[in-house]
Amino acid sequence: MIQNPILPGFNPDPSIVRVGDDYYIATSTFEWYPGVQIHHSRDLVNWRLLSRPLTRASQLNMLGAPDSCGVWAPCLTYADGLFWLIYTDVKRYGRTSTGGASGSASLRDFHNYLVTSPSIDGPWSDPVYLNSSGFDPSLFHDDDGRKYLLNQLWDHRPGSNRFNGIVMQEYSVQEGKLIGRRENIFKGTPHGLTEGPHIYKRKGYYYLLTAEGGTGWNHGVTMARSRDLHGPYELHPDQTILSARNRPDAALQRAGHGDLVETQDGQTYMVYLCGRPLRNRGTCTLGRETAIQRMVWGEDGWLRTEDGQGTPQLQAAAPGLPEHRFAAGPEREDFDAAQLPIAFQWLRTPWPEELFSLTDRPGHLRLYGRETLGSQFRQALVARRQQAHCYSAATVVEFEPEHYQQQAGLVCYYGGAKFHYLYITHDETVGKHLRVMSSLPNHVQTDTFTAPIPLPAGVPVQLRVEVDEERLYFGYRVDGGDWQWLPQQFDASILSDEANAPGQPNFTGTFVGMACQDMSGSGLHADFDYFEYRERPYCVNPML
Incomplete structure (x- = not known):
């Protein structure tokens, strides 16, 4: 069995990729340096902290970044013999009206970058600047070799929906920049706060996974799909495929911001962030952690948790891969x-x-x-x-x-x-x-x-x-x-x-x-x- 969370302590916004028999998860580090944590496993049960790839000033300089800014929601993928790491460097988040003189909460600075490496251990390239239109960037590699950047779209205008949907734009490897027209492919659901996009292609459908409801108690994972990459996207019949928002008894709360991986024998697992509240105070001193559990594709072509309940689990079925333990870190x-x-x-x-x-x-x-x-x-x-x-x-x-x-x-x-x-x-x-x-x-x-x-x-x-x-x-x-x-x-x-x-x-x-x-x-x-x-x-x- 897998014991959740697999990455205990502050390890939010997981992005998972399999390369051969190796699995890697990238998580956010915010203002802590070096940037991005990468964990490694060969069985999805046992994990070790492997590296932090953003190690030099040309890749990341957070001097002056407010608390909880810096590196948000990395996306780790593998294609064309390279690891591709996308991340947001948040320079300004804004404050509420009680937050003193640092200014408006509507104007925020989210800068999205891409670095690559032929090896998970690096060296990682200097960054390519992508855009600053929002956060949670994700790179999708289509079957025809074309690549597309997705991210949450931030709207600062008065009276607007700040989380104004998921936008997509093609990325040119040859030119090292975004090209073509930016499209808003998904406006989200009434849960709101639509973010954390990832796209997968399966049996003729493009599946869009997003996080909704905010990263607190109402967090959840939403799924939609389309025959066309550009949409329109239809919602999953259940809309939310994983959440604890209606389960105050669940040991893992705040579940959302998921990403999918397929094992060597075709099983699907989803990693997601979660929190374990203190029993007496209800606060999550360990921060947002990373959990994983098995998902199944139904006859209708939609993804659900293995038990169909859509609830995060403390224990999950392991994929049956050969056990691969790592030495415990020193106390x-x-x-x-x-x-x-x-x-x-x-x-x-x-x-x-x-x-x-x-x-x-x-x-x-x-x-x-x-x-x-x-x-x-x-x-x-x-x-x-x-x-x-x-x-x-x-x-x-x-x-x-x-x-x-x-x-x-x-x-x-x-x-x-x-x-x-x-x-x-x-x-x-x-x-x-x-x-x-x-x-x-x-x-x-x-x-x-x-x-x-x-x-x-x-x-x-x-x-x-x-x-x-x-x-x-x-x-x-x-x-x-x-x-x-x-x-x-x-x-x-x-x-x-x-x-x-x-x-x-x-x-x-x-x-x-x-x-x-x-x-x-x-x-x-x-x-x-x-x-x-x-x-x-x-x-x-x-x-x-």
Whole structure:
């Protein structure tokens, strides 16, 4: 059996392709660098993180991108001996009327690009600019060799339907650009928010798969088909072929944004995004994850879930391929290599040498104090995804701040307006000390601080967090002593899409990692000797 989600933690908008006996899934990374996650499997059951292809400034530079912007909804296909990767780089999403001075929510910047590679491991080409008319681009390779770009069409005009349908335009490989007339081939259904298009050709029909209802609780997968690529497209008799919108009891919620793959023996599987809400708070701290399940084609030529219920499943039938397991990633990273371990990412910049080094002090991750945790430019924050509701994370840091503008420590981070940060700093009253800053979403953004805890100078400090669903606890120890736990219980449920900060889009997931700031501009560094992340079937209050 397949256990869903197959890609736990923040891995939304899956696009799947099979090349021979290998399956690859690309997922969105938003403001996290490098861009796009590609996972690999040979049996659809076991998956490993393989690579992130957008690694240099010519492909992706997100400096200044707001939270939850950056790389949206990649599409990965294979044709003509090449892998084709399409992605959106969102530069501006806009704000609501409560979002301050950043301007209109109607005007948004969605830039769509294409990169190619003969190998999934790269090297990937410099990007070809396609258009900026909307997001969720997808490339369809027709039987005659012609290629077509599809994307959601954004309409900023007053009184308009912002999600104004799915548009299609031919792409010329020879000219490296879109050619011909752009057509709106599908206006969507009353569920609205039509996005995430993919086209497939089967038995004389062109099948169009879209996401509708928004990426929250009303999300779903809609299907339509036509004998002609250009339409008109008729709706599936059930309209929505997969959703949890009417199933509040389903373990996997927010199901939608699907893509199809055919196995070697002709079975059809659909990958889709989903969310696992916290039992007590109903928020998805793990973000939007990727699940998969078998689909079947009916005698009427339409696709449905295997049980006909159209509901996402925690367990799905595997295709019967030979089992292919991968070695589990290490729970502890000692930073002994010159490259950052693949589980970790940073924010926005294609120039990580400005933020961190693994060679300045071998065996350590050195973070250079840069901008605040709310910065949209150069943040020295290196973190990994939270992938389970219960986990423990720990690190040790050597850091000798001289004043209150210098900070370093352990952070549980959703975005610049939602985090819990256990950090070391210094002031003229207490000296070197430890405290927690929490950035809490509310109608008015609020930052809260715990009382300072004095620390001795010149010694490493171990930092630890225990997360049990919505409960979060911080601890520390010095000189090999006992763990000392802060008396506060922090609210982990705010680290979620659903806990809205004013005017902010919320499409990512929670990370846990290490950070360093120096707002004085002198760049004081912090050295981290290791980082541990251990998932648990359950957690207990460490103070009991």
